[in-house]
Amino acid sequence: MTFRPTLWATIAAAAGLAVLLGLGTWQLGRRVWKQRLLEVRTQRVEAPAITYADIAADADLDALEYRLIRLTGRFDGSHSLKLLNRTRDGRPGFHVITPMVTNAAGDAVLIDRGWAPVAGAAGLSPIPAGLVSIEGYVRRFETPGPFIPDNEPDTGAWFYFDRAQMAAATGFEAVAPFYVQRAPGAAPSGDYPAGGVPNIALRNPHLLYAITWYALAIVLLVIYVVFHVRRRGGAGAAKNEQNR
Numbered sequence: 001m002t003f004r005p006t007l008w009a010t011i012a013a014a015a016g017l018a019v020l021l022g023l024g025t026w027q028l029g030r031r032v033w034k035q036r037l038l039e040v041r042t043q044r045v046e047a048p049a050i051t052y053a054d055i056a057a058d059a060d061l062d063a064l065e066y067r068l069i070r071l072t073g074r075f076d077g078s079h080s081l082k083l084l085n086r087t088r089d090g091r092p093g094f095h096v097i098t099p100m101v102t103n104a105a106g107d108a109v110l111i112d113r114g115w116a117p118v119a120g121a122a123g124l125s126p127i128p129a130g131l132v133s134i135e136g137y138v139r140r141f142e143t144p145g146p147f148i149p150d151n152e153p154d155t156g157a158w159f160y161f162d163r164a165q166m167a168a169a170t171g172f173e174a175v176a177p178f179y180v181q182r183a184p185g186a187a188p189s190g191d192y193p194a195g196g197v198p199n200i201a202l203r204n205p206h207l208l209y210a211i212t213w214y215a216l217a218i219v220l221l222v223i224y225v226v227f228h229v230r231r232r233g234g235a236g237a238a239k240n241e242q243n244r
Helices: 007-046 052-056 118-123 163-170 206-243
Strands: 068-075 081-088 091-101 108-117 131-139 175-182
Touching (some): 081 163, 108 118, 108 131
Antiparallel strands (some): 068 091, 081 091, 091 108
């Protein structure tokens, strides 16, 4: 059998191969990017604690998210909020959000004091009175996904962090442009709400995606070769039959 590719099939196959190989290579690049991002987040979580003055002087919250921060101030327990629909170990629960006044000007930072089970809502530990110091992680306010319900401030139903809405609900005019997720161990063992380390894991299926695109490129190449080998073989057989 003779392999003699046709022009238009070759052009189409070359274009298809270029696209498939390009997509596979792009997915490998995405995989490396996510691995580096995970390394950066891990380094931030494990870095020494900063202070409110450190973060207030630097407006680049992207570079400070997940850093440990030490705050001193007074909790305003009269304006606590509940962030609903938060599960832990398969148990339904909620997070308790309480503003902390950090200076004489009355500026506040919203503190995610931690998770509590719905069944144990009545057993929440009391909010510390007076001047207290806590440690937690700098977190940016969320952009809700398409399946997250809207907050309902009037009924106290909160489903995601929203700086403007929560500032209005707590009665503070000046609220920090970030919130703090309280670190574990900041309350007695077994008490709720329980702090935690931020989940810095990233879904990274890009190697599988890359393999898929490369496999499709191989399939396309095989189809291209088989198509032309069969076509020329069939044409030759037909010509020989006519000459008999």
